[in-house]
Amino acid sequence: MKRRIVTGILILCLLTFFSVIHLETVQAARKYVSIASGWVVGVYFPLAGAISRIAHENLPDIKITVESSGASVANAKLIATGDADLAILQNDIAYYALNGTKPMFDKPVPNIRGIAALYPEHCQIHARKDAKIATVKDLKGKRVAVGPLGSGTEANAMQILEAYGLKFEDLGKVERLSAAESADYLKDGRIDAAFYTVGVGASAIVDTALMVDTMIVPIDGPQADSLIKKYPFYAKDKVPAGIYKGVDKDVPTVAVLAILVAKAELEEDVVYRITKAMWENIGRIESAHAKGKEVKLEKALIGMPIPLHPGAQKFYKEKGMIK
DSSP states (O other): OHHHHHHHHHHHHHHHHHHHHHHHHHHHHOEEEEEEOOOTTSSHHHHHHHHHHHHHHHOTTEEEEEEOOSOHHHHHHHHHHTSOSEEEEEHHHHHHHHHTOTTTOSSOOTTEEEEEEEEEEEEEEEEEGGGOOOSGGGGBTSEEEOOSTTOHHHHHHHHHHHHTTOOGGGBSEEEOOOHHHHHHHHHHTSOSEEEEEEOTTOHHHHHHHHHSOEEEEOOOHHHHHHHHHHSTTOEEEEEOTTSSTTOOSOEEEEEEEEEEEEETTSOHHHHHHHHHHHHHTHHHHHHHOGGGGGOOGGGTTTTOOSOBOHHHHHHHHHTTSOO
């Protein structure tokens, strides 16, 4: 009996020992991946969080850490330096990054690779009604937030104003603010309007509209046409009626696409498994934010302006989406 007890204890000890060794081996082999997102009050951050959660639940050897950042331009630069493994950014900015388009990029970002197109990002100019801004031209002489320095929003603001014959110098005051800061400044009356390039329904705009009488300034007509002709990443879209308090009819605007990218150096198998897990667990993304419901596999390659990462390419070949 004593021998059996001693033998049992030894077996238990050996099992515990090998379990610990196995756990340490798995932890040592775990791949740590960072994903650069955007403002906490925007759409990038919760969608990146959903991708992280999918990895946590389905890829135990891959841990994805979500980083808040200055959004598109900043994210492309993080990919360039290798400080981010994955990132969400605008499709136009991804193209500019790959080609080193000035003034946003001093040199190309040759290691940026595509994984998936996600959803349209609407260019939304949110203005106080008491500022009497009926058109983009009325921004002349006004106090306007144009997004953080170096952001995709700033680039879009510059291009939209250009289409209407305006420059930043024509504005009364230019504020380079995050989405949360722009919302606070609008509420306090410290600015008259703010540019946002973000999914419709972003909390920064929703919350402000509940507290202050505001409107969305239309971007349409020949100016929108000339914008799209010069910058073909834009497409005509609309901010639907009822999405924000005070917006009682559809407002025409333009939109770009949010896309998920990776650095070229990230292992093919890691990107393949993340891509596969993301699309096989799309419900996580759909429930993370209202814009998540617009993320569709059949649209994953539409508007992708940069080469695909080999890992993503492998997945889409398996799906028969590319040859």
